[in-house]
Amino acid sequence: MSKMGKQPTIKDVAKEAGVSIKTVSRVINNQRDVKPETREKVLKIIKEIGYQPNAIARGLRMKKTYSIGVIIGDITNNFYSDIVRGIEDFALSKNYSILLANSDEMLFKEKMYVKVFLEKQVDGMIIVPSVGAKDYLKPILKKMPLVFVDREIEGLNVPSVTVDNEEGAYELTKHLIIDHGYTKIAYISHTIGVTTSEKRYAGFKKALYEFGITPIEEIIKLNNKTIEDGFNATQEIIMSGYRPQVIFTSNNLLAVGAMKALKYYSIEVPRDIALVTFDDFKLAEGFRPHLTVVSQPSYEMGKVATNLLFKQIEENAIQNEKVVLPTKLIFRESCGCSLFNKNFRGGEKA
Amino acid sequence: MSKMGKQPTIKDVAKEAGVSIKTVSRVINNQRDVKPETREKVLKIIKEIGYQPNAIARGLRMKKTYSIGVIIGDITNNFYSDIVRGIEDFALSKNYSILLANSDEMLFKEKMYVKVFLEKQVDGMIIVPSVGAKDYLKPILKKMPLVFVDREIEGLNVPSVTVDNEEGAYELTKHLIIDHGYTKIAYISHTIGVTTSEKRYAGFKKALYEFGITPIEEIIKLNNKTIEDGFNATQEIIMSGYRPQVIFTSNNLLAVGAMKALKYYSIEVPRDIALVTFDDFKLAEGFRPHLTVVSQPSYEMGKVATNLLFKQIEENAIQNEKVVLPTKLIFRESCGCSLFNKNFRGGEKA
DNA sequence: ATGAAAGCGCTAACAC
């Protein structure tokens, strides 16, 4: 605000209009008990001198800032940006602004942002908690409305919005086994210790066991983070000798890495090896072949999370609602469905 | 903050430590002139009672909030999320937080957010200005540090970071004409009235004229916004009868729409019709065929914009720097380069 | 090396 000459304050308006500060305050906040003519006059002066209320001063006084803190992994990841969009749209409708932060899934960053947001007196926070966040968060939930999105922390009394990760992975795996007859299924999963990752892997294995298929360790790669990790894991799988019929990646970044690797080795999808993944995203439409995915309602997740947060902020309801949204299987080309049926146009299943 | 019991204040710390408020303030802000033992004691009390400074109160007093407002079109668009990431990373290193808003390129939304951010006393703003923003912004730049990113508004004294849009489109078009011998080039452009859009179109036409090619009106579609618009425009082009050899889309959303349409009509890229676009993005690696693109340094743009903003905020330098970053041509498969050369691996050109 | 008191811009009792 270095540039600001002296911004007019409520006091200036009062003086100029020849009324008291409180009267101006009443006009600004649209309260009753102001004579219409007085209101007119004040409004006119406000316009004339270009007065704008100072939300910081108001925030200090009211102990309410109309801002919420949002900490996600990386805004550059489509899944998170969809969530943030959902949050913002809903927050806007309630006149809140959002303070955004990227944790890169690193605990120290997340912690630091939480501290900053606390100091900035946000009215609440929506967080994708990193591994190990439990300890530092425990004392915080007592003084600040909190909601988890995408992941949750067991044993912590915080409302959360997640997706049925286990069920989604289970259903997709079942599709691979039943509808395609695949038995050699490679699996590339993301960060160990994260609930989404563990649940998806559990769903995958559940389907395998159910059909009496023994997982081949050589083609199961855990704990990957980036596109490059996806590339490398795929490479290792290709080199392993246990040539799988299909590769299942547990998020979109890994899927991209896998596609890249398959392409690099001139392995055609789905003819040579099929490919499926958890996570859909807008640009997936541009992918060839179209990816068969477990789709998450990311935008919706943001909305629901915000709703859960407002329940705490505005109704002061100290609750512990755990919302689990359903995933959706979207059958496209990469699983091999298109090979069976020339006229295949894809389809969905809730 | 509804949940907060009474948060301890600087006063509580002072009382508990048996010193004055000012001494505590000195400790918090790491100022000198505090006896080491006193400092120790205060620090201990702070920890004990869990005191956290109130940035709102400090902001009111200092007239500085360490927050900056960022208004982009849509965080869901990879180009913008990259920019925001660049902004955030740099802002963080200077201890600022960012308030994020999506304008959807709609003037009334942008205006509203600017008003909110002004009231929230942000220290500065980085904006992707919508069409027609000039009028309402004019009085604002006098009182608030501002930087434009991606687009600029001519005649307004605001520092900006853009890319050489005309040159980029010109070079890519030249590649299509010279290296591929294409003469029937379709063009699908985004929003009319936006500098990026106009400049790209100008670069496209410049190359055409230079080689004596007359644009075919039927296959030039202006003013598109969404993936669906890209789909529709492509459909119209296909239906037009003037079958082009290549389609040039002016941003990534339109490219995805175009791919979708081409796929829908079983037109193979680049064999039947080639496709190129402005805008690269991380997930483009998953696209088949790989898109030949004019790449923009989006992350860098965010960084530079933030730097320009801090120059104003911290050095109070009222300047008017217009930074124009270079684009990069990335030759991949979709233009047809891969058809010429079996061993083609793509390449770049600054 | 430390403290008392004023004030940032606003809202809210409580008067009148």
Add this chain to the structure above:
DNA sequence: GTGTTAGCGCTTTCAT
């Protein structure tokens, strides 16, 4: 209907 005044939590002269 309207005004006076205190105070939100902090920083900052200016004393001491």
